[in-house]
Amino acid sequence: MVKELIIDSAPDSGVTIALLQDKQLVELNTEQVNNNYAVGDIYLGRIKKIMPGLNAAFVDVGYSKDAFLHYLDLGPQVQTLIKLTKIVKNGGVKEKLLTSLNLEKDINKSGKISEILSRNMLLPVQIAKEPISTKGPRLSSDLSIAGRFVVLVPFSDVVSISKKIKTGSERNRLKKIVEGIKPKNFGIIIRTVSEGKGVAEIEKDILDLVSKWEKFVKRLQVAEPTNKVLGEMDRTSTILRDLLTDEFTHIHVNDSLIFEETRSYIHDISPDLERIVKYYKHKEPIFEHFGVEKQIKSAFGKTVNLHGGAYLVIEHTEALHVVDVNSGNRTANKENQEENALMVNKEAAKEIARQLRLRDMGGIVVVDFIDMHKAPNRKELFEYLKQCMKDDRAKHTILPPSKFGLVQITRQRVRPEMNIVTNEKCPACDGTGEIRASIVLMDDIESNLNYILNEQNEQGVTLCVHPYIEAYIKKGFLSKRIKWFFKYNKWIKVKSIGSYYLTEFHFLNNKDEEIKL
Template structure:
């Protein structure tokens, strides 16, 4: 499997990151400019309200709505965290790490939040879920700092290993290495990508995380309530940290600053992959050049077509997502109806797994597959769906088909669902319901062309239009463009832009700056 990362940076929409597997778009992530309250960010929160009935608290972290902190998200060592915060704020904590602090007893798992927290108390909290819809962020006081190979957990001594590392020999090797490196009173979670890595790589990762912890304690001393104390890396670096492997063949970036930052980051974590980072210099938009724009438009609508003629209908409600599988124009006679349904369902299962990742659909998902009467087929479809979702990094649970043929999935939701509007305004009326006479479009273009050439004395211009209009202007031996050459004595470059509506056009000068009319 060949993987590519396409990174598009624009001043208006921030950074959009597309992950392609064998040229097919499987993930789309956006990072807005000044993106606050990202998963992993640590804030100094102030407890605003204790809710005994919910066994939870509302916390002020500077967002327009108070964040939510449940008792079960406090973490077993929250009392040590509270003690550390008080010591740091009053200046009595002199240790850079945690070697001199005495850990408190773990809190009771079935305790009450009012026994631990009180109103106006200051508590460092970590964003567990970004603000979604009308809800504020979801918080955790069980702090952790993620690296490429390990996750550092303060106030613990436990070393745990990813279940995806199957070899007992490798698990024991990694555990011995980490136990010999980690500082006291810090636990470590060993990630899947650490499999096969040496002492030097693991040690460097742990030392980097220790530096972040030291930075956290220094900032905590001067932090004001609701201030961010420690930020997660930007979205680009986070994705690279979590998924970068030898399977990646190219990383294309159109922003020089992000290009240098990405190349420097990869040089630090995986020097042999630095050469795959490429700076995109072409004039064509990067997503159009690599075919990402077309895939986005075809994948984010209510109806998603499948290669074999079947299609999915995806509906969203406040409580859950519903996906209906339809056979479309696939025909089957009585003899092969079961086989046909099975093939359509497998094709749909593969696309559904992609859609869940692509749209980052979280919560409850209900899938209505085409009815199958044979139990072995239903079981094989269930196993096939689980295999298709194996690469999904979000935590998820899949239930076997119910007696009604429905498959239910719960998928972790930590940030708002990716929602891209694929419908466009009517290209002729611009949403008003009224249109100007299309016969005058060429007159409008030529009128502006005449003004630019004769009044503004532009020498080298490019006309950007919809692909249909480009074809019309260039068609024939004596084309419209040839007529302009005879009339104005200048060759007009004509370029098609797929994102334009039918009657939209713009002129550019030789510096590729738009000519304002």
């Protein structure tokens, strides 16, 4: 599988990152210029309200709406975090690591939040979900700092390994490496990408994360309530950290600053791949050059067409997303109707897995596949859908088809869904639904032509129109163009443009530049 990353930077819309697999768009990430609340950022929050009925608290982190912190998101060592915060804020911290800090007991899993937190208390919290719709951020005080190969977890001594690393010998090797490096009172989660990596690479990653923790403690000492204490990397670096493998062949960037930052970051984490970072210099927009823009227009919207003639209808509600699979113009006789349904459903399953990643759809997704009567076919579809979604980094659960043929999917939602408007404003009516009467079209053209030739005294004028209008102007022995020649004593070129709408026209000068009217 060939992977490419296309990074488009625009002053107004921020940075848009497209991930292509075998030239097909599978992920689209946008980093807004004004997005101050990214997943992974750590803030010094102030507890505003304790809600015993919800067993949760509302926390002020500077957002317009207070953020939500549930008891189950406090983390087992929240008491130690509260103690550390008090020590640091009082200036009593002697070291930035946790070597001499005595850890508190884990909190009761079924306890009450009012027993742990109180109003106006200061507590470092991490963004677990960005603000979505009318809701504020979702928080966690179970802090962690993610690296390329490992995740650093303070107030713990546990070393855990990704379940995707299957080999027992490799799991033991990685665990021994990490246990020999990690500082006291820090736990480590070994990520899948660390499989096969050497001691030096893993050690460097752990030391980088420990350095970030030290920076966090230093900043916490002077931080004011609602201040960001430690920021997650930008989206570009985060994607590179999580996805970069030897399968990547090109990374194209159209901004010189991001190009240098990306190249420098890749040099630090994987020097062998630094050569794949390319600076895009062409005048054509980068997404159009690599075919991303066309894929965006075809992939987003209510209806998504599939190659075989079938199509998906995707509807969104406040509570869930609904996907309906339609066979379209795919026809089949009674003998192979079941096979045809399975074929269409599998094609749809592959596209649905792509759409979930592409749009970053989260929450509950209900898919209405085409009915299949044979149990083995339903099982085959279920297994195929799970296989298609195995590369999805968001946590997800897929339930087998119900007796109504519905498949339910829950997918982790940590940021607002990607929503791109694919409909464009009609250039003929400017969105009003009405156009100028065609009967006065020639009057408009002649009026503008008279102004250009007599008032502006332009030479070598070319009229660009729709092909039908060009045929009308040139029609007959005494055509409009002949009449114009006798009237103005100048020959007017008429050029047909197939992409023009019927009543659209423009004038060009002898340098092929449009004459502004």
